[in-house]
Amino acid sequence: MFHSYCSATYRCYDEKADFNKKALGIAVGLTVGSWTDLPEAKKADMERHLGKVISVDVHEPDSSSGETVSERYADIRIAYPDLNFSRDIPALLVTVFGKLSMDGRIKLIDLSFSEEFLSGFQGPKFGLEGVRKLLGVPDRPLLMSIFKSVIGHDLPTLREQFYLQALGGVDLIKDDEILFENPLTPLEKRVEVCMEAAAQAEQETGQKLLYAVNLTGPTFSLLDQARKAIQAGANALLFNVLAYGFDVLNELSRHPDIKVPIMAHPAMAGALYPSAYHGISANVLLGKLMRLAGADIVLFPSPYGSVVMPREENMAIKQALLTENKADYMFNLQNGERTIKENTHSSSHQALSLRSSFPVPSAGIHPGLVPLILKDFGNQTIVNAGGGIHGHPMGTVAGGHAFRQAIDGCLAGQSLKTYALQHPELNAAIEAWGLRES
Amino acid sequence: MFHSYCSATYRCYDEKADFNKKALGIAVGLTVGSWTDLPEAKKADMERHLGKVISVDVHEPDSSSGETVSERYADIRIAYPDLNFSRDIPALLVTVFGKLSMDGRIKLIDLSFSEEFLSGFQGPKFGLEGVRKLLGVPDRPLLMSIFKSVIGHDLPTLREQFYLQALGGVDLIKDDEILFENPLTPLEKRVEVCMEAAAQAEQETGQKLLYAVNLTGPTFSLLDQARKAIQAGANALLFNVLAYGFDVLNELSRHPDIKVPIMAHPAMAGALYPSAYHGISANVLLGKLMRLAGADIVLFPSPYGSVVMPREENMAIKQALLTENKADYMFNLQNGERTIKENTHSSSHQALSLRSSFPVPSAGIHPGLVPLILKDFGNQTIVNAGGGIHGHPMGTVAGGHAFRQAIDGCLAGQSLKTYALQHPELNAAIEAWGLRES
Structure with a gap:
């Protein structure tokens, strides 16, 4: 049996x-x-x-x-x-x-x-390929930016920040994870003005953009909040998964009314993964369980920037989010014979049924780190920056451009030092923050 | 301002x-x-x-x-x-x-x-006093027992276990936290047979009993599951708070349909509190946040038994669950003057508006540890045992009796060594597991 x-x-x-x-x-x-x-x-x-x-x-x-x-x-x-x-x-x-x-x-x-x-899990509803399709960007690494500051700002200020980020050529913009329902920038109004700014920028850039609005508030009202956001035009959601529980992410992502990708923020993850002796390792916490529960996009601390996670742990998260090999997720035990069947013929050639989740190594990223990110993650990643865009010496729009140039330069197989000679925004970024190509 | x-x-x-x-x-x-x-x-x-x-x-x-x-x-x-x-x-x-x-x-x-x-939180709906009222036990420490084993057992076996525990004079019986919805003992049937066994035992003991049935399954169905359990006769709920999130506990406890006390299990807590360098300390995790979110009863590892937590941390949890002093929970800052007003006249004499939560130091408890528990927790605690009841040399019923005798002996101010001379069940327990009076 x-x-x-x-x-x-x-x-x-x-x-x-x-x-x-x-x-x-x-x-x-x-x-x-x-x-x-x-x-x-x-x-x-x-x-x-x-x-x-x-x-x-x-x-x-x-x-x-x-x-x-x-x-x-x-x-x-x-x-x-x-x-x-x-x-x-x-x-x-x-x-x-x-x-x-x-x-x-x-x-x-x-x-x-x-x-x-x-088989009880649907996994990401869009996944990496679905997100690429929504944006119309089939292969290159994507670029995301984070608002410079959000708390205490009003709708016009947020709109202006959004517009400048969008003009810089980013593919995604995310709310700050600490922006909750508030009278200055309430969810639906925020979505409306930001999506309007996105449309305006698209006329200049010709580029589509996903805006991940922060889904917050009491658990049993999250679905309604998400419906409101989507009704108002939101085309992505940001969610503090670990503050609510993996099952809430799963409930949201598998619900038919949630017709937009969900971006998982790692807030609180540091309470669980860093100790050698206690907790849950990053590949499980920010990798396998996030994907199983249906996160289309997953943020996690990078080994490059300000919030540092060892590279090995980062690569384990990447593997968990991207692998198409069923054997990485599956456990088979033939009970009668006590024979472990994993990693053998039967399962190793089978594809995992879960869509993959977009990995986003985050925190302290500037254009000069793009070569390292792409070396580790290839094209299947989202380069994510806040200060590295807004703090650019030539301003926010130039900040976006510098990142896009860094990505383009890497894809063209060029040294960014050389590539920057023809690209003043990238050049200014490298002068400000340096360049690490290996 | x-x-x-x-x-x-x-x-x-x-x-x-x-x-x-x-x-x-x-x-x-x-x-x-x-x-x-x-x-x-x-x-x-x-x-x-x-x-x-x-x-x-x-x-x-x-x-x-x-x-x-x-x-x-x-x-x-x-x-x-x-x-x-x-x-x-x-x-x-x-x-x-x-x-x-x-x-x-x-x-x-x-x-x-x-x-x-x-002011945004209602806290425990029943709290310590409410639980005592339901049981009709105004002052003595309560006694709770846990099923010996539940997985793979059918309804008649569970009923028999329940009945024997109840006959032993326990005040509460809790499901094992790893008992999920399953075909052998589905939620509503389980509640029915256990509450029937409780009624039968009550005719012999004259004692009321709370049965905390494990509330499990998808988050957005928990409220319906709880309603079903209550409809079937459940008079308490067990909940794995940290596997779902504090807010889910809060949503459940504040809901008017949840007319029974909620018992918070600490499952997964060890992923968060034990490291000195990372995570969230036990007094916050299993103390303040549990009470704020509305747990009427809170289980946590004891410093006495098999799963050990330092005594100092235990006392901090106790304080967080029981304190009536508003100053322990409140923070006041007079912004203009930058004067901290906590622990001073205005707040220290005010009572905290939250009902208190019953503290339950758990794991590896036997009757010979009761003097230590009561020394640390006084009467405002629930003595909780599994193996210490079912493993009693004279059987499960005697196991319950031995604990009640240990509690009575302590309340009578007697040394349990002396008290056991007249109480064979307690005596057998002490012979089996020892006695620690200080």
Whole structure:
């Protein structure tokens, strides 16, 4: 008889624990509760609800190797029967990391899903390709800008900021994530004036533009708020996913009335991913779960700018958002034979059914960093800047131009130092903030 | 002109940062964005949106004191104008810790609220007193038990477990937090058979009982699920708050159709509170925000049992859940004079308008720990046990009795060692698991 499982991988730090015993304790404790005490007849019944230890990789500290700091840890992978939880992210997270999160130094570092569990999710409604289609930009890296400042400003000021950003040739403009419903720039009015500014700019640039308006307020009213925004003309939504929960994103993204892409902001993510010993790693938090829950575009701290995340973690997020290989998301366990079937013939050639999410490495980005971003992310990324556009020595419009020039220069295979000679805006940006080509 | 503010306190670790500069960067960066560049006329306009540095307490490491590990950190308190965010927890959290959570080693260690912000919250609908009233138990510590195992069991088995727990004299029984909607024990059926078992037991014990059924599934259907459970007879709800978000708890608790107490489970909390360097401290996460969002009963890891939290953190949670002193929650800033008015005459004698939440230190509790629990929490607590009831050498019913005897013994001011001489169930429990009276 075949049962399907989702799997969770944990990194546990402990100086002397018996990690195999710990793994077994997790597999039993978070599923059927007890096993060895069960009568044999009952065991036959309960087997299909029992968690299974898939692997325990112990890393002993090696003092002889000259490593200065080295701690003993183990990566433990457990498979959890789908039978035990419903097809939603809260149920999965509570099962695999609810109680366990409080049990010493343990971090959730990966999740894989069964075909059955995945089938409960629609994923991004537009995804990377859908966003490109809306903008009519089939291949090049996109450019996004963020308002310079929003709090305390009125509609005309916001409109003016929006217009200047749009004139600079950006593809997307996002609200600041700290702009909530307020009397100066209420949601529907804000959408109206900004979309009007977008139309005006389009006449000059010939370019389409997505405006991601911040969806905020009480959870049970978010759908209505989103409908209002869309009715007013919004063509994208910004959402602080982690302040509301992954399931709210999932509820919004799968709803037929939400006919625009959703951009996930990483606000609060730093409460969860940076510790080595606790929390949830970035590839799960800002990668797999965001895509599963339906984020079309995902922002995260970059390894280049002001809010720094290690490059390796960034690449893991990128992989989680972009991979088309089903094996990266899937977990297969042939229960009877206890044979792990992942990464083998059957699944490795299959395409993941989820659309991909646009990765947006963010914070502290200026034109001189574009070569690094494109080196790491290729064309499938959105270059995102705030201060790097508004703080341009020649002004906001020039700031947008400088970024577009940096992108064009890279795509043309040129050194930006050379390319800047013919492009004064890019040149000014590089003079102001420098250039890093490797 | 008077404006109101909420405040956030952070602990930042940094070997050499200028913490005063950092504090100013936070106060400006997370509100108006920039300040020194603003024209004077604009400053007058924007002042009311500007964050304010309230205090910066730098702790320099003192190598001469013989402390073995000592790191440089600062506690920074910033006041944020209410004008900048809406009256909901996601807006407050995104404002004070959205981007900032990703900015190095920084932990959110406290929050205080303006009168205006607090007025947007109803808090617990029943609270500690309301729960006591429902049960008809005015003063003694309550006793709660958890099902031994739930996954893979059918309705008759669950009913039997429930009945035995109820016979033991517990006041509350909670679902396991990992029990989701499933074909063996679906929500409404589960409620029906358990409430029937409760009624049956009540005929023997003469005791009322609350059954907290686990509210699960997609976020936008939770209200309907709760209505169904209540319709079927549920007299309490269990909710995995952190897997859904504080605002969902708030939406549920303030809804008029939710006519039963809500019990908040701490599942996933360990992803957020244990690190010294990142996340949100337990008093905020499992204390203030749970109460603000309307949890009538709050579970958290105890310092006594298997999932250990330092006692100091436990006492901070207790204080946050029980305090009646408005000053513990309030932040007052007389803007013009920059005088902090907290903890002074005006507010310290005022009662907090929020009902208190019942604190439930949990995990690994056995009867021999009751003296410690009551010493720390007094009578205003719920003693909560799973294995400590079901694993009793004389069985589940005796397990309940042993706990009630331990509570009675403590209330009678007796040493449990002596009290156990006349109470065989308590005696057996102490022989099995030991006794800690201090």
